[in-house]
Amino acid sequence: MYRQLKQELIDYSKEIGIDKIGFAAADPFLELKQKLVQQQELGYASGFEEKDIEKRVNPALLIDQPRSIIAIALAYPSKLEGAPTGKKGERRGLFCRASWGEDYHAILRKKLALMEEFLQKKLSDVQCKSMVDTGELSDRAVAERAGIGWSAKNCAIITPEFGSYVYLGEMLTNVPFEPDTPMESQCGSCRKCIDACPTSALVQGGQLNSQRCIAYLTQTKDFLPEQFRKHLGNRLYGCDTCQTVCPENKGKHVLIHDEMTPDPEQVKPLLEPLLSISNKEFKERFGSMSGSWRGKKPIQRNAIIALAHFKEESSLPALMHVLFEDPRPVMRGTAAYAIGKIGGMEAEHALKRALIHEKESDVLAEIEKAIQTFHSVL
Structure with missing residues (x-):
């Protein structure tokens, strides 16, 4: 039966x-x-x-x-x-597959x-x-x-x-169905995923240090540890590197389920508008995606880091607005980091002004590091 x-x-x-x-x-x-x-x-x-x-x-x-x-x-x-193409003045982020x-x-x-x-x-x-x-x-x-x-x-x-x-x-x-047979691993001696992992989160085959994994880090809400920021690139949520380099995934692409059809503007959005998006707008635009489950804060923080990655000068006014006006210390501090990475006289003046007015110790530390980064670039 x-x-x-x-x-x-x-x-x-x-x-x-x-x-x-x-x-x-x-x-x-x-x-x-x-x-x-x-x-x-x-x-x-x-x-x-x-x-x-x-x-x-x-x-x-x-x-x-x-x-x-x-x-x-x-x-x-x-x-x-x-997929829309990002360009200078219109940089874009990316949600994982x-x-x-x-x-x-x-x-x-x-x-x-x-x-x-x-x-x-x-x-x-x-x-x-x-x-x-x-x-x-x-x-x-x-x-x-x-x-x-x-x-x-x-x-x-x-x-x-x-x-x-x-x-x-x-x-x-509780139904006693007959079990199926497990598959033998076919990875063999391949270690492309291990070697390609941006943060060396794959300690060895089959063992992951989640604390170093970009997919995990993009979902955290606190300051992103500085050692990982340069590896984030334009990722807003998740990371696909260990999948895209896998030989077993070469040529694998299907669109079987209509509800999984990606909206290009949703999964590869412009970065700068994300900095000022309201909670309501965020839910309306991204709420149907699994990548929205942690709310807008991690996405906004990652967008700021992505702008730093691109050294997008046109975003300095928006970043300065975050630095001086955003009530969240993580956003202000991360904006300081990005402003320091972008550099320039305007950036230097903004950071020095922020150093005078800022009260949060964590944010002050980010501003001071950003100023040091700016001078080291000069």
Whole structure:
């Protein structure tokens, strides 16, 4: 009966637009537990994860008598058609591919909810618990066990069909589905992702120091540590470097789901207008994207750093307005950094004026460093 139900569920998953589906046993993830403990001990965790490691590795703590886990994957596009070109005076930032289109959390949750309804119609005593990204279980560990793809050196799941350009989700259930066979890693001796990581966040194949990862750093709300600012480039949210250099991703591009179609002006926006965008405007323009989940503050801070990266002189008035008028110390301090990087007599005068009026110690430190940077450039 369960073998037939499995096939029916596979068929149904295709009907509702799920690109890959796999089944795994609900046994504890013992090997993962060792890795998670090590990550915490080394200080490599991001802090966004479920804090309780036992919940992350033991499905029995999430529902009564779990018997299997259903993993799903939806492919997302890797190319931006009609991308606007940034130029002097009109510099642009970039949201990573995983933030293009509608928030993937909502898309996958809808698919999983339909699957839950399907099982509930078939079985009267079925239990289900679905998760996408923010749940207790590790999406990648489940997907690997379920044969969706292999766990790669860049800490992503790579599928033969779509590369690593897939969103992952899973459903824990008490239905004893027969598990599928995991895939063997096909990374071999390749280490392109490790070598290309801008901040050396990939400590080794399959191990990530999240505290150094640009994808994580773009989501923080405090001052970005100075050692990482030069590596940010024009990234506003996320980082795709370890994906774009992967040979398994070469030529992988699909646009299967209309809701994942990227809006070029949304995912590659002009930088300077972001500095003065209101909360309402931000939600209206970017609220449907997964990259908006932390609010406008990290995006604005990153936009300021991107303007520093471009040394965009035309943005000095806007940056000075932030330096003198923005109520948030992180914005004022980061603006001081950018003004120092851009340089010029006008920038020097602005920084010296700010040094007189500023009260926050962290901002004062940024202003002083910016003035020193300015003089070192001269």
